[in-house]
Amino acid sequence: MNKSSGLSDWVLFFGFAAVVLTMPLWLAPFGAAYPDLMQKFAIFGVFAIGFNILFGLTGYLSFGHAAFLGAGSYAAIWSYKALTMNVVPAILFAVIVAGIFAFLIGYVSLRRSGIYFSILTLAFAQMSYNLAYSVLTPITNGETGLQLTLADPRVLDAMVGIEATSSLPLPNFFGIITTGIPGFYFCATVLIIAFFISLRIARSPFGMMLKAIKSNQTRMAYTGFNTRPYLLWAFVISGMYAGLAGGLMAVTDPLAGAERMQWTASGEVVLMTILGGAGTLVGPVIGAAVIKYFENIFSAFNKAELQQIFSALPDGLENIVVSVASMFVGKGWHLTLGLLFMIVVIFLPGGIMEGVRRIGRLMGIGKKPETQPVSVANSQQGQANG
């Protein structure tokens, strides 16, 4: 890293924080400035940042990260039920449980690499999902999902004299109810902290080690490094991020269901990271936001609205266009998602960040070509700078 990277990192960090915190302002014209959606941006941003620490830095593709998210959610709800409705213990609890869980799974899975690693993580995640649905029902409440009840003990709350009234208590941050806009600011703050930590990790010797593992693990081993502890730590940190995201989900909505652990959920975070740009710092957050935004927009459309949009076309043509377009919206949103997935992987393996860089290079704003020759080593560095 060159000397200026310290300064530019701070610029990047403060820019990121400013953009995240002003979301309610600049998202308003897009019709996305309501708390529910913005909370999702922040939560999935955290999830994708965490996934990126593993996949982006080390190149190990985990297909089972949703298991940690689910574990975090369950842990947070249990903290509500047993201890207090304050979100801080819930989140701590979520991160710790997910971390332990990730350590156990990572210890076994990381003995293999490549596709074997992907399959092993997938197997573990599916195992957790199946167990959460069936045998672990006393802990997870099976299909119904884990919910709060009035009869929960809430030991700490009872000690300070907060009694449950006739309605269910809401999660709070020292008295501030964390739903709606305050909930968004809470998630946004966590996202910014999570981003800062990932920035420090990427710039640290540890981060360099992870990138070295990605570019050539065998050489690392020959140089005398035992790569497994580094990988395991990356896996655990990444799992803790997922647990944090799961905890945040419980913060904004005190419910947890097993479907959060399903492998399609793992696939979603992979897509977010890839779409934004794996290995870049802000890419995963952008990917998460884009996917959640489009999910929201596309799944809200229905046929009548489409007919209105295309009403300018001649009748016969209109019907054809509407029937084709209706495949992609509403319940067919996943079709759009799949298409997006393929297009990104085929044409833009570097994701949105790569696209931005290419456009920048075309416009001549990017760094001069002679200082940034297109080689593997430098494009990696370039990604880290992005």
Added chain:
Amino acid sequence: MDAILLQILNGLDKGAAYALIALGLTLVFGTLGVVNFAHGAIFMLGAFCAVTFNRVLSMSTKVRDESVTLFEAFKEVPILTTKFPVVGPVILDYAVPLSLLVAIPIMLLLGFAMERGLIRHFYKRPHADQILVTFGLAIILQEIIKHYFGANPIPQSAPAAFAGSANISAYFGVGENIIYPWWRLIYLAFSVFIISCVFAFLHLTTFGMVVRAGMQDREMVGMLGINIQRRFSIVFGMAAVVAGMAGVMYTPILPPDYHMGMDFLVLSFVVVVVGGMGSLGGAVAAGFLLGILQSFASMNEVKSIIPGIDQIIIYLVAVVVLLVLPRGLLGRKGVMED
């Protein structure tokens, strides 16, 4: 004794489906070196070929219902039965096996189109990219099916002659009272036949010999002046046909819905890994083995000792096998070692 035999039989038909899908996966992986996450979707498309074929056959017209005399009543009667009163009902009855005839060419074409149009561009890309792009393709295929056929399972019936159950004990003289559905026996026999065909094709024909040589060392085969790429494309089509046929024949056992492909794919991948990447025999053996294990694990006696074991047995076995035998049961050295 009877219970054990019955569980083995129960496991075999599920294992047969795993084996057929895993066989295709391994073929594609062993030849083209591509990890195909869309293979389950092909299985699913095969099943929906049967559904479509059945729908086309049973297209109906309104005919006056003679049995109602009080008023003018109409009933729906398939055109096939009115036009061909003798053959029509038989064809309708055998719609599922007959749809194999339609499914085979469709799957072959689909396989070629997939390989030439998409997979070909991913030979040199990392495995992660291959997984991701085929994963995207699988989502697209399954969403298209969902759009046209809806989200609910569509039950298909086996031919009336095979709809009942067979008394295995009476026919084969084993055990005392083993009752087993006919169609599952047929499925088992069918999959054994298909698997033997694939092995015979690979081991007894010149084409198969070249393909096997290419799996060992494709550069050498290429240097001998053989267009190995072209043959591998054909193998991809073959794998698609195998998966499609497996799907068609499975419809009477499991009503097809749009996500059946994904459900089977995840398990089939585990099967491939347990059997050993790139080992055809391993994939088949592991498919049947895991099917049987799963069926034993879902016995009540076993479940009462270890609750929930039926849900996780396959994954558990996969984890243990990978940790003890990193190459899988019959994996070859040098295949996907990195």
